[in-house]
Amino acid sequence: MKPTRVRFAPSPTGFVHIGSLRTALYNHLFAKNRGGSFLLRIEDTDRTRFVEGATENLINVLKWAGISYDEGPGVGGDFGPYYQSQRSEIYRKYARLLLSKGAAYMAFDTPEELEKMRLAEKSARDPAPRYNSAVRLKMRNSLVMTQAEVETEIEKGSPYVIRLLVPENRTFEFSDLIRGEVKFDSSHVDDQVLIKSDGYPTYHLANVVDDHEMKISHIIRGEEWLSSVPKHLLLYEYFGWQAPAMAHLPLIFNPDGTKMSKRDIQTLGELPPGKVDPNVETYIKRGYEKEAILNYIALLGWNPGEGDERQIFSLDELVKEFSLERVNKSAAIFDIKKLDWLNSEHISRRDTSVLVSQIKPQLLDKDVEIPSEKYLFQVVELLKTRLHFLNEFLPIAGYFFADPEEYEPDAVKKRWKDDSAKLVLEFCEQISNLTDYNAGTIEEALRMVAERNNVGGGRIIHPARLCVTGKSVGPGLFEILEVLGKETVLRRLKKGAETIPTIKQ
Numbered sequence: 401m402k403p404t405r406v407r408f409a410p411s412p413t414g415f416v417h418i419g420s421l422r423t424a425l426y427n428h429l430f431a432k433n434r435g436g437s438f439l440l441r442i443e444d445t446d447r448t449r450f451v452e453g454a455t456e457n458l459i460n461v462l463k464w465a466g467i468s469y470d471e472g473p474g475v476g477g478d479f480g481p482y483y484q485s486q487r488s489e490i491y492r493k494y495a496r497l498l499l500s501k502g503a504a505y506m507a508f509d510t511p512e513e514l515e516k517m518r519l520a521e522k523s524a525r526d527p528a529p530r531y532n533s534a535v536r537l538k539m540r541n542s543l544v545m546t547q548a549e550v551e552t553e554i555e556k557g558s559p560y561v562i563r564l565l566v567p568e569n570r571t572f573e574f575s576d577l578i579r580g581e582v583k584f585d586s587s588h589v590d591d592q593v594l595i596k597s598d599g600y601p602t603y604h605l606a607n608v609v610d611d612h613e614m615k616i617s618h619i620i621r622g623e624e625w626l627s628s629v630p631k632h633l634l635l636y637e638y639f640g641w642q643a644p645a646m647a648h649l650p651l652i653f654n655p656d657g658t659k660m661s662k663r664d665i666q667t668l669g670e671l672p673p674g675k676v677d678p679n680v681e682t683y684i685k686r687g688y689e690k691e692a693i694l695n696y697i698a699l700l701g702w703n704p705g706e707g708d709e710r711q712i713f714s715l716d717e718l719v720k721e722f723s724l725e726r727v728n729k730s731a732a733i734f735d736i737k738k739l740d741w742l743n744s745e746h747i748s749r750r751d752t753s754v755l756v757s758q759i760k761p762q763l764l765d766k767d768v769e770i771p772s773e774k775y776l777f778q779v780v781e782l783l784k785t786r787l788h789f790l791n792e793f794l795p796i797a798g799y800f801f802a803d804p805e806e807y808e809p810d811a812v813k814k815r816w817k818d819d820s821a822k823l824v825l826e827f828c829e830q831i832s833n834l835t836d837y838n839a840g841t842i843e844e845a846l847r848m849v850a851e852r853n854n855v856g857g858g859r860i861i862h863p864a865r866l867c868v869t870g871k872s873v874g875p876g877l878f879e880i881l882e883v884l885g886k887e888t889v890l891r892r893l894k895k896g897a898e899t900i901p902t903i904k905q
């Protein structure tokens with residue numbers, strides 16, 4: 401069996417689309433799962449769409465995500481260069497080969513002549529006529545011109561392209577690893593330009609040549625490339641090469657069912673309803689965890705198997721589980737709520753000590769005083785299941801580092817009763833006597849005060865939480881009180897008992 405060699409072959413035309421990251425991830429998973437190689441090839445031959453910095457950006461996103469490649473820019477490999485813009489000579493050589501076999505021809509038509517043809521051929525049945533067997537003999541190309549005429553044009557320096565000769569009445573059939581049998585009729589295929597007038601190849605020629613030269617065994621890419629397959633199959637046939645196996649991944653849709661497109665791009669939060677931002681960097685900036693993004697995009701089109709309800713996967717687990725058989729045919733809908741959920745799941749499952757080291761810089765940056773490493777560990781341990789984003793830590797955890805300056809007005813209104821100050825102060829009294837101060841003994845103390853006053857525990861728990869945190873919700877009160885320490889707790893309870901009644905007036 402041929403070794404598994406797959407590639408991610410982006411065109412650096414702008415930002416990294418969520419769909420591209422998924423393609424890169426699936427290729428990486430597929431290669432690692434089979435002990436094969438994954439390579440990165442930059443398809444930068446379309447100079448009109450080239451965007452400065454886009455390649456570097458893309459490489460950085462892959463690095464950030466931990467999607468490593470075995471061959472490619474910055475890594476090297478036996479099949480380079482891995483930038484198509486540095487391989488022009490190779491494509492020209494193959495284009496000449498096609499010309500010599502009569503599988504391609506030179507076309508000198510000007511843009512005006514092409515437009516004229518389109519207008520003339522346009523009909524209700526065929527609103528977008530193609531340059532193929534239907535018209536090619538009416539055009540200015542080497543199929544109809546004499547050798548002398550062709551040579552004169554070349555000498556004159558007239559711009560020309562090289563086109564693929566697509567046979568009439570051919571059916572192209574192939575078996576896609578995800579979509580099954582796919583058929584195309586050659587009347588729907590145009591005589592694709594292979595070499596443009598600037599001498600650069602189009603995607604189609606460069607892609608086929610490189611997949612062959614780089615010994616690619618499987619092509620895994622987005623469904624938008626499916627319609628290019630007949631042209632590619634024909635090229636493989638003309639060259640006498642075996643085409644790699646192919647797998648076309650389902651599209652990713654906005655929640656409103658439209659294709660996730662660059663046009664929708666604005667910042668998250670300002671998007672029109674029903675749309676999501678397709679730019680991976682927006683999610684990175686927003687503070688999403690890479691594990692969550694990878695996990696989420698893995699599930700956008702793939703599942704671990706029928707009846708398997710698992711949703712949380714690490715990159716290693718994905719490598720182990722991934723197979724193309726479990727990739728869906730139908731389009732996936734991007735669901736930001738699920739991504740958010742996965743983000744909090746990944747955070748809450750992470751080792752507390754790792755979280756501490758990730759969170760600490762945020763605190764230092766804001767000059768927050770951290771009493772001790774142990775203290776921070778306990779706070780993180782207590783809050784980690786409540787964090788949706790790591791950058792939300794400080795807003796949620798503020799009261800662990802400073803006394804509350806205000807008390808949530810709604811909670812004051814709802815929870816603070818006429819006897820709350822008295823109950824809180826009695827609770828203070830009770831815990832000040834504790835020699836062994838921990839969540840368990842604190843709870844006992846509170847229950848005792850409640851019983852003595854013939855009230856439910858909630859009548860002290862809610863006001864005490866308000867005094868100590870300023871908030872109405874949070875982790876278990878007794879754990880908070882233990883972590884904060886007796887001195888701080890007594891100070892805050894007393895201050896709350898004094899201040900809150902004045903706010904309530």
Ligand code: GLU
Pocket residue numbers: 408409410411443603607620621622625
């Ligand atoms: N350069 C194409 C892209 O930008 C590659 C498609 C393919 O993988 O064949 O996605």
